[in-house]
Amino acid sequence: MIPPTHPRYQSLLIRERLVNCVNRGITSYHGLIAHGRGEAFDYLLGEVSHPFALEAEKAAVCLLILADHPIISVNGNCAALVSEDIAKLSNLLDIPLEVNLFHRTDARVEKIENHLKNSGAGRIYARGDAILEDLDHDRRVVDSRGIYRADVVFVPLEDGDRCEVLKIHGKKVITVDLNPLSRTARAADITIVDNIVRAIPNMIKMVNELKTADKSELDGVLARYDNRRVLSYALETINENLNRISRELLE
Amino acid sequence: MIPPTHPRYQSLLIRERLVNCVNRGITSYHGLIAHGRGEAFDYLLGEVSHPFALEAEKAAVCLLILADHPIISVNGNCAALVSEDIAKLSNLLDIPLEVNLFHRTDARVEKIENHLKNSGAGRIYARGDAILEDLDHDRRVVDSRGIYRADVVFVPLEDGDRCEVLKIHGKKVITVDLNPLSRTARAADITIVDNIVRAIPNMIKMVNELKTADKSELDGVLARYDNRRVLSYALETINENLNRISRELLE
Numbered sequence: 001m002i003p004p005t006h007p008r009y010q011s012l013l014i015r016e017r018l019v020n021c022v023n024r025g026i027t028s029y030h031g032l033i034a035h036g037r038g039e040a041f042d043y044l045l046g047e048v049s050h051p052f053a054l055e056a057e058k059a060a061v062c063l064l065i066l067a068d069h070p071i072i073s074v075n076g077n078c079a080a081l082v083s084e085d086i087a088k089l090s091n092l093l094d095i096p097l098e099v100n101l102f103h104r105t106d107a108r109v110e111k112i113e114n115h116l117k118n119s120g121a122g123r124i125y126a127r128g129d130a131i132l133e134d135l136d137h138d139r140r141v142v143d144s145r146g147i148y149r150a151d152v153v154f155v156p157l158e159d160g161d162r163c164e165v166l167k168i169h170g171k172k173v174i175t176v177d178l179n180p181l182s183r184t185a186r187a188a189d190i191t192i193v194d195n196i197v198r199a200i201p202n203m204i205k206m207v208n209e210l211k212t213a214d215k216s217e218l219d220g221v222l223a224r225y226d227n228r229r230v231l232s233y234a235l236e237t238i239n240e241n242l243n244r245i246s247r248e249l250l251e
Numbered sequence: 252m253i254p255p256t257h258p259r260y261q262s263l264l265i266r267e268r269l270v271n272c273v274n275r276g277i278t279s280y281h282g283l284i285a286h287g288r289g290e291a292f293d294y295l296l297g298e299v300s301h302p303f304a305l306e307a308e309k310a311a312v313c314l315l316i317l318a319d320h321p322i323i324s325v326n327g328n329c330a331a332l333v334s335e336d337i338a339k340l341s342n343l344l345d346i347p348l349e350v351n352l353f354h355r356t357d358a359r360v361e362k363i364e365n366h367l368k369n370s371g372a373g374r375i376y377a378r379g380d381a382i383l384e385d386l387d388h389d390r391r392v393v394d395s396r397g398i399y400r401a402d403v404v405f406v407p408l409e410d411g412d413r414c415e416v417l418k419i420h421g422k423k424v425i426t427v428d429l430n431p432l433s434r435t436a437r438a439a440d441i442t443i444v445d446n447i448v449r450a451i452p453n454m455i456k457m458v459n460e461l462k463t464a465d466k467s468e469l470d471g472v473l474a475r476y477d478n479r480r481v482l483s484y485a486l487e488t489i490n491e492n493l494n495r496i497s498r499e500l501l502e
Contacts, residue, residue, distance in 0.1 A: 019280045029270045029283055036287020040430065179291065181496050228500065235497040239490055245432050246486040249479065
């Protein structure tokens with residue numbers, strides 16, 4: 001039991017949730033390491049949703065609403081951390097979820113699928129009946145109804161080179177990545193530099209506000225959106241936090 | 252198999268080593284998350300041993316040589332990442348290793364002890380026959396010949412509050428922590444802000460140079476050492492790296 005007075009209470013609770021999902025076969029060992037990397041950047045960001053994150057989340061919602069064939073890609077960490085919220089977002093936007101794993105086994109896909117169903121998800125694609133060329137690892141195995149034919153792919157918690165490959169295939173990519181310097185963060189069209197446990201609930205609220213908006217309003221949000229500027233704000237914020245703590249340390 | 256051309260080859264190899272040690276019961280799930288946090292900071296530091304790290308490593312070696320009852324505390328990640336080097340350092344300095352775990356079970360202690368023995372370690376304490384008051388978790392269980400009576404404790408890869416408690420007990424503490432802002436980093440007498448896979452080999456070289464030095468020379472190194480300055484250099488380095496990458500990003 002973690003005492004609620006612990007200075008890192010929230011962060012420790014999330015960690016327990018992940019460890020629990022490793023035991024259930026949902027999260028991989030590599031997912032735990034990736035989570036640790038994210039934790040470090042979240043800590044440097046002050047563990048809040050900054051304006052640059054909210055701006056990216058809003059643009060992401062607009063792009064998902066406007067898309068012809070959008071898909072939400074779910075990996076083990078996403079399922080472990082925000083299964084109920086991602087199911088809710090999927091249902092609200094009427095966009096299916098696709099289980100897409102770096103370390104894919106049929107057993108793991110099924111476990112994640114069941115976990116998402118139990119969390120309220122309506123449509124889940126997990127067929128693995130198509131191959132996305134140029135991609136290494138098991139993630140190249142995709143669903144023909146989902147990532148394969150999608151024009152917009154929302155891939156929270158992506159790592160490595162997939163974002164770049166999705167771009168080569170002409171898709172628009174939205175990601176959630178706490179490291180504004182990562183290859184994924186730089187390659188995506190919209191990079192949400194925020195903790196996924198805050199980002200998805202933020203987006204759910206925004207869907208409720210935006211889903212009745214005119215197309216011209218959504219187009220306007222996207223026209224004004226500049227991902228490079230968002231990334232540089234995120235870097236500036238980390239820098240300012242470091243400078244502040246550095247000053248306190250030296251006093 | 253990871254291709255050697257992968258931009259993160261070294262980092263991925265280390266990750267594989269850890270995952271392998273989870274399967275063998277040496278590293279814990281929480282150890283994987285902690286490793287991820289370290290990875291993020293190492294990345295921000297440029298993955299090299301900076302002068303401030305070398306300075307801390309040298310001071311650490313001097314303090315260990317001068318100590319009356321020094322001990323090297325080994326946890327799961329340390330055993331997974333640098334078992335041979337930590338065994339070599341222990342033998343060279345004639346300082347025993349003590350297995351001290353946040354998530355302690357007899358089986359895990361035994362596995363780590365055997366792993367260290369197989370890596371060449373001479374003296375390993377793992378009795379758990381004494382209690383260090385004020386410490387939570389299983390780490391309070393220590394060896395009466397080791398941490399319990401030690402005047403200098405080298406605890407690489409520490410997390411949480413143990414460093415502060417060791418200080419309360421009047422011990423000098425040396426740690427390896429890639430996050431210069433952590434509570435451990437701030438509480439320790441000597442904080443080595445470096446990746447343990449670089450830090451321990453660096454220290455081994457330094458032992459060979461310093462073990463024949465006069466006591467006055469070692470005292471001099473320690474008298475000139477300022478941990479707060481070392482931490483602020485580490486923070487400055489992270490800041491400079493972020494600024495540089497930020498500029499490249501915006502060009």
